[in-house]
Amino acid sequence: MTLSELLPSLGHAGLDRRLWPSSTHIDDLGQLCIGGVPLTEVADEFRTPTYVLDEEDFRARIRRYRTALRGVAIAYAGKSLLTVAVARWVAQEGLGLDVCSGGELATALTAGLDPARIILHGNAKTPDELHDAVNAGVGRVVVDSPLEIAFLAGQVRRHQAVLLRVIPGIDIGGHPAVSTGMDDQKFGFPIRGDQALDAVGRILRQPCLSLAGLHCHIGSQVADPALYGQAIEALIALMADIRDRFGITLPELNIGGGHAVPYVTGDPELDLTRFADIVEHSLESSCAATHFPRPTLTIEPGRAISARAGVTVYRVVAVKSQPGGRTFVAVDGGMSDNPRVALYGAKYTVTLANRHTSTPSAKVAVVGRHCEAGDVIARDVELPTDIHPGDLLAVACTGAYHHSMASSYNMVGRPPLVAVADGRCQQLVRRETITDLLSRDCG
Structure with a gap:
């Protein structure tokens, strides 16, 4: 029996299996794993944000x-x-x-x-x-x-x-x-x-x-x-x-x-x-x-x-609590890699992906890096109160209309798409670089 099974209260016990890829599990370190691959390893190798496809x-x-x-x-x-x-x-x-x-x-x-x-x-x-x-x-x-x-x-x-x-x-x-x-x-x-x-x-x-x-x-x-x-x-x-x-x-x-x-x-x-x-x-x-x-x-x-086969991995960049208002958890992606919230008011499920925690949770707004007030990934989601910069967040059900609708708004390159299976990663589409973006600029 793994540590996460012995201690189900630590961080990830509330994962709804209907929303996540069928291979999703939490290892002994509290790391969310898809296709036998910890998302921390995906983030280390391909950086963030990254689309992950089971x-x-x-x-x-x-x-x-x-x-x-x-x-x-x-x-x-x-x-x-x-x-x-x-x-x-x-x-x-x-x-x-x-x-x-x-x-x-x-x-x-x-x-x-x-x-x-x-x-x-x-x-x-x-x-x-x-x-x-x-x-x-x-x-x-x-x-x-x-x-x-x-x-x-x-x-x-x-x-x-x-x-x-x-x-x-x-x-x-x-x-x-x-x-x-x-x-x-x-x-x-x-x-x-x-x-x-x-x-x-x-x-x-x-x-x-x-x-x-x-x-x-x-x-x-x-x-x-x-x-x-x-x-x-x-x-x-x-x-x-x-x-x-x-x-x-x-x-x-x-x-x-x-x-x-x-x-x-x-x-x-x-x-x-x-x-x-x-x-x-x-x-x-x-x-x-x-x-x-x-x-x-x-x-x-x-x-x-495709939808539930995919998740998106982000890294937390900043956490900000406004006096008398909400707590905003800002990540290194946003509406350029997921425009559905701005377009349709879509709702998403978010979880901490890199560690166990025993701290209570609280409602926060997970927001993006773009210069738009509407750049929101998920409103009023429960995350641990000790969330901090450097943590990884995983967003469920992003295999459909994310990679295909992504843009380079604010000159931010589109994320890579990585397939996982049997404990191995395969990059299907590489990250769009600044060089890629400038190559189209005839100036």
């Missing part, structure tokens, strides 16, 4: 999806987290990949991913991006606007399968920035009215474009699987209308991703087993009601695979 946790979540959704095609949503190594993991685990830019496409191709397993997304794809995707032979292009149909038709010199993105009119609630199933937003064609059906007609008039099916995405952090059932019902009904009007039976239906994961204790999470049951029931009942043959179903989880 490779086995990432792969295990893919396998859980494949087990729960047999017969369903799965494409990993690369926008959540994508590097050459991550793309290779995805391919090795048997998934397809969706990308939404020329850079993400190039990353996937560099990784050696079969282009036929790539889906290209984006509400404003440029002609160059469409040209590159078509030339590479991507399996599906998701059409998002009328002009895009014309752009595609001008680029295609051989057969290209496309999906039409439609808006099912489903409100998931929550922050408007993550709700994409309602009509008044930038993605896709509304089912209500004739826009979607008009787009179908446009595609069918292009001899080199083949309409393979429909695509929708109802939003992000969706915890209620019944909403996906509603989307399936709406889209199968539209597919039946397309059959009746145009005489074609579309073989594919893609209902996107957006599956909720918890960031703090008590947050809801999409129940994957219930999701699988509802998807199956909705497909069967909707197809029976419309006498429509069952299409091949695709889903696109991203955050649900």
Whole structure:
């Protein structure tokens, strides 16, 4: 039995296993370990801040999806987290990949991913991006606007399968920035009215474009699987209308991703087993009601695979208590490596990562180094009262939309991304240096 098991009150006893990588444990020195590697060693070798990714946790979540959704095609949503190594993991685990830019496409191709397993997304794809995707032979292009149909038709010199993105009119609630199933937003064609059906007609008039099916995405952090059932019902009904009007039976239906994961204790999470049951029931009942043959179903989880596989390690730079106010714990990163707090008011779980402590805890604000009052990593989190400069903090659930959304605000280089597994580290992306930043300055 380890010291941390004998003395559970020292520092880390409150770790919620739902929020951290599956390999997370505390060693006898009180050091938080991921993938068999103490985060103190990661900080010593790669400095801070550093993104740490548990490779086995990432792969295990893919396998859980494949087990729960047999017969369903799965494409990993690369926008959540994508590097050459991550793309290779995805391919090795048997998934397809969706990308939404020329850079993400190039990353996937560099990784050696079969282009036929790539889906290209984006509400404003440029002609160059469409040209590159078509030339590479991507399996599906998701059409998002009328002009895009014309752009595609001008680029295609051989057969290209496309999906039409439609808006099912489903409100998931929550922050408007993550709700994409309602009509008044930038993605896709509304089912209500004739826009979607008009787009179908446009595609069918292009001899080199083949309409393979429909695509929708109802939003992000969706915890209620019944909403996906509603989307399936709406889209199968539209597919039946397309059959009746145009005489074609579309073989594919893609209902996107957006599956909720918890960031703090008590947050809801999409129940994957219930999701699988509802998807199956909705497909069967909707197809029976419309006498429509069952299409091949695709889903696109991203955050649900990568988020909890990742943590971010910071070093405390300063601790400041304002008279009559809060205590601020300032670290050496911030909104440049995690913009989600400023963008969405996201909440995070933070823990001391480098030592045991028997001191009581108190609520503090963990803040970043940038010259913005809104540069906050976590508000009102419990940390030991003896927290001091030099300590390491670990932030849970940062594998999705951190590396991919990072910036170089205040000319601070983006952190490295380090994979851990079986007690070993592998740097996937190196730290961005001042030399890197100045190399783009033509002055």
